[in-house]
Amino acid sequence: MGPSFSLALFPSRADPTAPSAPTAWVQCAQAAEYAGIDGLFIATGARLLDAMAIAASLIAPTRRLGLWVAVDPGLLLPTALAASAQSLQALSGGRLRLHLDPRAGTAPCAPSSLRLNRDQRREWSGEYLRILDHLLRPDSAPLDFDGRYFRLERAGLGKRALPRPPLSLDGATDPFRIAAHADLCLLDDPHPQRIGPAIEHLRRQAARAGRSIAFACTLGAIVGPDEQQAWICAERQWEAQIPSAPPPDTPPGVARLHRDSGRSPRRFEIYPNLCRPDPTGPATLVGSPRQVAGRLRELYALGVEHVVLDLYPQLPQLLRFSELVLPEIANEEAKGERRDMS
Amino acid sequence: MTCPEPREPGIHWFLPTNGDGHRLTSSGLPRPDAAGPGERSPSLDYLRLVVRATEQAGFDAIMLPVASGLEDPWLVAAALATEVPRLRFLLTHRPGIELPDRIVRKCATLQSLAPGRLLLHIVSGSSPFEQRSLGDHLDHDARYARTAEFVQLLGERWHGRGQDHCGRYYRDVGPNLPAQALPMPPLWFGGASPMAERIAAAQVQVHVMWGEPPELIRQRVARMQRLADGFGRMLRFGLRLHVFAAPTAEQAWAHVQRLVADIPASVIDRAQSQIEAYDSVGQRRQHRLLQGRGDGVRDLEVSPNLWAGVGLVRGGAGTALVGSYDQVAQRIGEYREMGVDHFVLSGYPHLEQAIHLGEHLLPRLRQSGLQGRHDAAIPDSGSTVPREWPLL
Numbered sequence: 001m002g003p004s005f006s007l008a009l010f011p012s013r014a015d016p017t018a019p020s021a022p023t024a025w026v027q028c029a030q031a032a033e034y035a036g037i038d039g040l041f042i043a044t045g046a047r048l049l050d051a052m053a054i055a056a057s058l059i060a061p062t063r064r065l066g067l068w069v070a071v072d073p074g075l076l077l078p079t080a081l082a083a084s085a086q087s088l089q090a091l092s093g094g095r096l097r098l099h100l101d102p103r104a105g106t107a108p109c110a111p112s113s114l115r116l117n118r119d120q121r122r123e124w125s126g127e128y129l130r131i132l133d134h135l136l137r138p139d140s141a142p143l144d145f146d147g148r149y150f151r152l153e154r155a156g157l158g159k160r161a162l163p164r165p166p167l168s169l170d171g172a173t174d175p176f177r178i179a180a181h182a183d184l185c186l187l188d189d190p191h192p193q194r195i196g197p198a199i200e201h202l203r204r205q206a207a208r209a210g211r212s213i214a215f216a217c218t219l220g221a222i223v224g225p226d227e228q229q230a231w232i233c234a235e236r237q238w239e240a241q242i243p244s245a246p247p248p249d250t251p252p253g254v255a256r257l258h259r260d261s262g263r264s265p266r267r268f269e270i271y272p273n274l275c276r277p278d279p280t281g282p283a284t285l286v287g288s289p290r291q292v293a294g295r296l297r298e299l300y301a302l303g304v305e306h307v308v309l310d311l312y313p314q315l316p317q318l319l320r321f322s323e324l325v326l327p328e329i330a331n332e333e334a335k336g337e338r339r340d341m342s
Numbered sequence: 343m344t345c346p347e348p349r350e351p352g353i354h355w356f357l358p359t360n361g362d363g364h365r366l367t368s369s370g371l372p373r374p375d376a377a378g379p380g381e382r383s384p385s386l387d388y389l390r391l392v393v394r395a396t397e398q399a400g401f402d403a404i405m406l407p408v409a410s411g412l413e414d415p416w417l418v419a420a421a422l423a424t425e426v427p428r429l430r431f432l433l434t435h436r437p438g439i440e441l442p443d444r445i446v447r448k449c450a451t452l453q454s455l456a457p458g459r460l461l462l463h464i465v466s467g468s469s470p471f472e473q474r475s476l477g478d479h480l481d482h483d484a485r486y487a488r489t490a491e492f493v494q495l496l497g498e499r500w501h502g503r504g505q506d507h508c509g510r511y512y513r514d515v516g517p518n519l520p521a522q523a524l525p526m527p528p529l530w531f532g533g534a535s536p537m538a539e540r541i542a543a544a545q546v547q548v549h550v551m552w553g554e555p556p557e558l559i560r561q562r563v564a565r566m567q568r569l570a571d572g573f574g575r576m577l578r579f580g581l582r583l584h585v586f587a588a589p590t591a592e593q594a595w596a597h598v599q600r601l602v603a604d605i606p607a608s609v610i611d612r613a614q615s616q617i618e619a620y621d622s623v624g625q626r627r628q629h630r631l632l633q634g635r636g637d638g639v640r641d642l643e644v645s646p647n648l649w650a651g652v653g654l655v656r657g658g659a660g661t662a663l664v665g666s667y668d669q670v671a672q673r674i675g676e677y678r679e680m681g682v683d684h685f686v687l688s689g690y691p692h693l694e695q696a697i698h699l700g701e702h703l704l705p706r707l708r709q710s711g712l713q714g715r716h717d718a719a720i721p722d723s724g725s726t727v728p729r730e731w732p733l734l
Contacts, residue, residue, distance in 0.1 A: 053420035057420040075441045076440040084414045091418065154471070155475045157411060157475045160411075
């Protein structure tokens with residue numbers, strides 16, 4: 001077995017001069033389905049459009065593609081989010097996975113937009129998650145909640161008997177909350193030597209709460225016919241994407257690194273075939289199909305059951321991944337089974 | 343505010359996003375027998391049929407309501423907007439559960455999917471029971487004050503301003519969004535209290551009312567036009583009505599009679615006690631139409647061809663135009679003459695009635711100049727061949 005994959009989509013605000021953005025979204029979704037990818041991860045952010053509405057627009061053009069939708073919880077009440085999630089779950093026939101992205105941006109949606117300090121924000125998040133978790137469960141009773149930030153009377157009106165959409169939380173969330181509420185945790189750092197212990201730690205905490213969690217991470221992938229060509233491709237790609245001078249607010253150490261090292265992206269290789277030139281972006285697997293498949297299986301063995309693929313250029317890399325890497329993963333699995341049987 | 347004026351007057355339909363069927367209780371709230379035989383659930387497949395029929399029939403826009411237990415209007419619109427090239431989507435939104443920034447974002451998303459086809463219908467909540475279940479504890483006047491602030495802030499956030507907004511209900515709204523490339527969608531607005539009327543006159547393009555006898559509508563329109571003049575603004579008006587129309591008035595009334603006979607008294611009583619608890623001036627006005635009337639179906643005809651019986655079992659829009667196609671068209675024409683430009687109609691089931699009224703009512707309205715924009719061929723409305731009313 002290997003991880004399941006979701007293709008990342010960043011639906012930026014439509015540029016009036018560019019070709020239709022919705023066409024691009026449909027293309028992305030249909031390409032993912034064609035390529036045998038399990039789902040689409042629709043990101044959220046201040047400069048991005050509404051992920052839930054985009055997911056809804058992709059229901060009809062696709063047959064079975066999972067819709068992993070990121071939401072900024074600060075922008076709406078948990079009751080509203082639960083209701084919208086239910087609606088999307090109903091309309092899509094059960095394809096929704098809901099991700100809460102607390103870094104997406106703004107102040108919490110409190111009755112008078114309170115400015116919260118860190119502890120207060122944690123308390124607000126805790127109440128939010130308790131309410132959301134409860135309302136997403138189809139069999140839960142109407143909720144009376146009397147908290148500091150939310151006060152509900154018989155919430156869950158109009159809840160229907162639908163399967164609960166898995167709740168996915170960002171790895172930066174309080175581990176206690178992840179253990180208590182997450183079905184899936186999206187971790188930022190995929191370095192095998194660090195992600196293994198992180199997963200173990202969260203698994204133990206969840207087990208103490210009587211729960212089990214699955215884990216995911218985001219990865220780019222630059223696949224070449226062999227390792228050397230893959231790195232050449234990576235260098236060409238990042239040359240275009242990474243500016244020659246670091247942005248003005250880069251920490252001095254990183255800026256010095258940028259200046260002092262050459263142009264090769266291998267200087268950002270944090271682990272064999274794993275490269276992270278931009279710390280705010282995803283780590284990227286760079287290598288031959290066998291190498292990339294190998295790293296994915298390694299991560300899978302450590303507990304990463306779901307991978308969000310952040311690919312650029314999207315369609316060519318997607319097809320390459322599908323036609324070269326996925327069969328390698330399947331091959332290794334078959335070899336493994338034969339070994340087990342012999 | 344730089345919102346564009348809505349285009350020509352129009353006839354619109356309604357999308358029943360908590361289900362549909364042949365009965366008066368088949369759509370809207372409360373919905374006692376959602377799972378009964380012949381009841382249709384609001385699946386995407388069914389809603390798509392209604393939306394396509396609405397487009398094909400020649401309606402201008404389709405209204406999507408919002409309430410607990412109904413499918414999310416934004417999601418339904420996003421799912422279906424690209425499947426119909428012309429139909430506009432009138433989405434209902436209740437301030438208080440989402441920040442304006444999220445509405446800006448959702449509008450921008452819908453505008454990507456359907457450029458120029460988004461209309462926003464602002465309402466302020468009516469059931470305290472439902473509001474408290476969402477976590478909203480404001481009373482009527484506070485809700486409308488919040489709505490006023492929301493509409494103002496929405497306009498500012500739309501144009502890339504408003505970061506320093508420090509109001510009673512919204513504050514510290516976050517970093518500035520970039521100004522939107524497309525104009526803000528036209529704003530429609532529902533609310534019948536004096537506060538609501540002032541907000542409508544000051545801030546929105548179209549004020550929507552539930553159907554009432556012509557004299558009451560005339561008074562409201564006149565009052566609100568004076569208010570709007572005071573603000574130096576142009577305000578347009580819309581009316582929300584159900585329709586039971588047939589080739590003859592007798593057939594239409596007979597149909598309505600059968601619909602009412604179908605409802606157990608217990609269902610009516612339960613619905614009435616729920617509706618009485620609503621904190622809404624508009625709802626009280628609808629409810630008052632039922633008071634002091636006899637038990638017969640025609641007793642609820644509160645003005646020629648205006649029947650208040652839907653309000654026996656349904657919160658929200660409780661009145662219907664009942665009569666022959668010509669009578670219904672005439673009544674609509676009368677409202678038109680007193681200044682109502684938009685009509686949001688519905689019927690049960692919404693699929694078949696969209697087709698039915700598209701064929702028989704819309705051509706009559708077009709002929710009288712109410713709808714000007716359509717390419718659809720006008721059928722021979724002078725035909726005297728008697729036809730089976732398709733639904734009987």
